[in-house]
Amino acid sequence: MSQQLTPQEFLDTVLVPEKQSEHICWQCTHLKPVLKGSKFPPADIIGWCKKIHWPNYWCVADFNVVKKCYAYEAKAKG
Ligand code: SF4
Numbered sequence: 001m002s003q004q005l006t007p008q009e010f011l012d013t014v015l016v017p018e019k020q021s022e023h024i025c026w027q028c029t030h031l032k033p034v035l036k037g038s039k040f041p042p043a044d045i046i047g048w049c050k051k052i053h054w055p056n057y058w059c060v061a062d063f064n065v066v067k068k069c070y071a072y073e074a075k076a077k078g
Helices: 007-014
Strands: 031-033 045-049 058-061
Antiparallel strands (some): 045 058
């Protein structure tokens, strides 16, 4: 099974995010999600954007759902 996964798909299975939401960022290669069980980040953060405002990550908040983004890039598929 794991041999059929792309590197991105494999990372998605081992790096399980803490949250789920309607953000387009979940499908974007630039999101670094808060991982399940992480105690550090504020509760309203789903992750960090590695593209916008680089090198200072932009926190993607739970309450401010991003539905369109000029910097969106789909995650690589098989
Ligand atoms: S580039 Fe846009 S869509 Fe992608 S993670 Fe950053 S804010 Fe979200």
